[in-house]
Amino acid sequence: MYNLDLLRNPNNVSKIIEKSYECGVRSINLANKENLLKAFKIACDNGVEMQSVSTIGKTEMDYVFPNYEQAKMEATWKEDIENLAQFDNSVMLVDEFLVDTYDWDFITEILDEINGAGVPAGIITSFPFKTSEELIDSPILEDKSLFDFYMIPVNKLGYMMDIPDFRSDKQDELKGMLDKIDKKIIINKILAVGIQRPEEAFNFLNTLDFADMVTVGIASEREAEETFDILNKI
Incomplete structure (x- = not known):
């Protein structure tokens, strides 16, 4: 719902949130970042009513060379x-740099x-295959009430996933693990960080x-309008 480069100006971010709300979006991913929360509060004051999907424990880690202990x-x-x-x-999710x-x-x-x-x-992971495999035999699945949601990166290209490609055999393999984990699945990175066009990405999501x-x-407001217009039609 937001680009970190925009966070210097909460008013600009609030306009994107408001445009997304106009397009039918009713949830936003929030983290405990001052300017982001300012932007959301401005949008709420302007009539936006959204639930939060909150990320807990978010840090400024390097995605390429993460230091998990840090x-x-x-x-x-x-x-x-x-x-x-x-x-x-609606949910609070433990950040991937803590989960992984x-x-x-x-x-x-x-x-x-x-x-x-x-x-x-x-919980969130950056590694849908590795972490799912670890989860299946982990103690945190023993208590069925401990958590209900699992966010993973998925896109047609396999970009920012822990596999070289995401063809049908890998899709089946991931589905098999997710069936065993038995949580509500939230997909992120579906647009492959802008590499894929929304229509192609959402059509794939639909499969x-x-x-x-x-x-x-x-x-941007324009990007919100274009993206959610396509999503609403699928």
């Missing part, structure tokens, strides 16, 4: 939960805190029977 040390996840709880949250440590005790602690706030909980929700990044 992410664990820098993450202000308790503060994030407390601050983001002021919004109407596979430190299940640490992840469980965060999920317990989210549940204690009375909000549905979930995936494991997708329950999808998130997309929007950087």
Whole structure:
């Protein structure tokens, strides 16, 4: 729903949020970032009513060379939960740089805190295949009530996924693992960070029977109008 380069000017971001709302969008991915929250509050003051899909423990990690231990040390996840709880949250998701440590005790602690706030909980990963395989045998699946949502990157090109391509055999393999995990699946990176045109990406999304929700990044009012107009027609 926003581009980090825009966050210096909350008014510009609020206009994108408002345009997205006009196009039928009713949820926004929030993180505990001052200017982003300012932008959302401006939009709400202007009549926007959206639920939040909140990311908990988000840090400024390098996506190419992430330092997971540093992410664990820098993450202000308790503060994030407390601050983001002021919004109407449909779910709070533990950030991928924390989840992909596979430190299940640490992840469980965060999920317990989210549940204690009375909000549905979930996790994010950057590695849909590796993390799904790890999850199947992990202790956090033993408690069925610990979390309900699982966000993974998926797109037709396999871009920013942990595979060289995402052909039908890989699609079947991923679906098999997701069936075992048995959580509501949120898809991100469906546009392959702008490499794919929305119509092609959303048509592909429509073929995936494991997708329950999808998130997309929007950087302008025009982009919001074009993207959501296509999505609404599919």
